[in-house]
Amino acid sequence: MITTEATEDKAAAAAKVTINITGSEAVLKALITEDVKTIFGYPGGAIMPIYDALYDYNDRLKHILVRHEQGAIHAAQGFARSSGEVGIVFATSGPGATNLVTGLADAMIDSTPLVCITGQVFAHLLGSDAFQETDIINITTPVTKWNYQITDPSEIPSVLAKAFYIAKTGRPGPVLIDITKNAQLQKFDYEGYTKCDHIRSYRPKPIIRKEPIIEAASLINAAKKPFVIFGQGVILGSAENEFKAFIEKGGFPAAWTILGMSAIPTDHPLAVGMLGMHGNYAPNVFTNDCDVLIAIGMRFDDRVTGRLDKYAKQAKIIHLDIDPSEIDKNVKTEISIWGDCKETLPLLTKLIEEKQHTEWLNEFRKLEAKEVEVVINDELNPTTEKLSMGEVIKTINEITKGDAILVTDVGQHQMITCRYAKYSKSRSNITSGGLGTMGFALPAAIGAKFGAPDRTVIAIIGDGGIQMTIQELGTIMQSKINVKIVILNNEFLGMVRQWQQLFHEKRYSFVDITSPDYVQVAKGYYISGNKISKREELIDAITTMLNHDGSYLLEIMVGKENNVFPMVPQGCSVSEIRLK
């Protein structure tokens, strides 16, 4: 079927033959030519013509019916993050479209490629406060890389081609295309679909310039204490191998941001852990001790830098990034290498000297030992009666051998997971980094599984976050997708409680949250589950969950008032990181 479709299209394009089709059909033909397999969506009045056309394309395009449009967009994000492809969302006008806003903001700040298609009222009704009309273009302008409203079906092929090109090239991001109902219904002369490969006002990546690379190499070669920090740019650029070659040749200790995590295996000999507010001790301290700081595909978020005027002041900073607006935005750099790190890293690797910085690396290991002694031991091997979040993650590591994709929500469980998870493959750590969106994990895990069907996907969620998008259990039920759900229940909005304890004299204001019987709720959705609270049950419970044929929900009761440490308190410098 697919080949016939494509051949027909190509033949039509070559012969300049046009076929008379509706705008809706043109939308679906665009998706097929862009090799889309999965759509996450929810129908409604203004997008009904597209859904009507989809009825006939059911064999070529898989549509996953979610339970809320926020679920659709987070699922598309999970899909994009696990597969590296563009995530696709369908939603209707008005409330359907506005329900996408949180996901767009999340995808924008975390550079996730999405194409969202929303229905809109008939063009002649625009601006008349028609039923389910919202100005979604203006609402979503600050949270999209590009958006566009189509009112004429003949625009559909070229606009969608642009949408895909913009979403996935350069620094990726979400694109929203709003299509009025008349444009979906009307027929037009379709000339085939041509993929976009150039927009004159948009340069996704530059050609690489020689000087900064040569300068950077000589700075690096003279460094006594070079330190590499990297972000999601390495993953988005599929530059994992180039990155590894770079740090291995130079012998640089390397630390990741939360989104850069899993780009190299967590047990890589040069890996020194996670940066940032709840990151590891050594990389935070040595940010303010290294002599050359090499930042790759990361954007110096305030959760990473802490107090800016005390950030790496002693170091010469080299910044490699594809987005020129990130260079010198938060941190002044000595040398900037603008470009795709898949291209720039090999050039730089070629010019650097082969070295080992054994002593320098040992300094990291020494602080690491201190962190193990003061924080990590207690978290991973607690003597308390209640389970700790850390020992759950440790057990998951041991059983999955670091091969699973872990999708986390937002809060203490997220920080603990990112601190202690072991990963052997890239694209394994999926979390809402920049926006910190509670409710992200469950739908994102569904999408992640569709994006990487051969991998085990485990969602790790707090008792607060699960209740924000719990309706997506319905999506799991209907699509029969296999995701494992671990709820780490501390009977609190834990992360907020921790701040109230540390910075608001333990005034626990509205963080005491109650939960339903999750196992019963899951059962209501025909999903198997179990609840445990004892250490002796842990290994068995996780093994049972992973061996179960199909989705599974495991609720684990953990210590109520545990805190995540180390911590860089707000307003402090990274080197003032507290171990307790």
Place this chain on the structure above:
Amino acid sequence: MKQEYTITVYTENQVGLLNRIAIIFSRRKINVESLNTSPTEVESVHRFTIVIDETEEVVKKLCRQIEKQVDVLKAYYNTNEEIIWQELALYKVPTDVIAEEVKVERLLREHGASAVVIRKDYTVFQVSGHREETENLIKVLEPYGLIEFVRSARVAIIKDSNGFHEKLKEFEHQQPREEVIENEYLNKGQTIFTM
């Protein structure tokens, strides 16, 4: 140090782009002193002229954020010394006062004002020039019953610009040619890396 900067943005002619550009300023609570949209010497290319009072550091970052927008071709910023600029002001004054007071006519002439409309009840004068010039005339006319005043946004020509025809040709190429400086702030050298 804060000072007046004029930002010149070359863009595609796209609905919604005005909003995209405007929110770059409003999101950062930066007051836009003046904003003008205009066609350019190149058909299909539009030009925004935006005036703000900020430090160069901030202006530079704003330009990068503007240039990051997909439909923006190029954003430049300049100090007042680097541009030729004008604003147009209109003044509505009662005709009888002007007719009676010879002084007023002289004042208007001194300020380079010319009459646009003369009616029995009122006369509209126009002045183009820098802000201080148009502002001064308000003070002068106030005692004589200035009825209405309005001033346009700034339009500015960059002294050492060669226009946009050549630049646009660079953008039409799928790959930039070697000698093209893609980003004035980032491309320190010009040589392309070849291995």
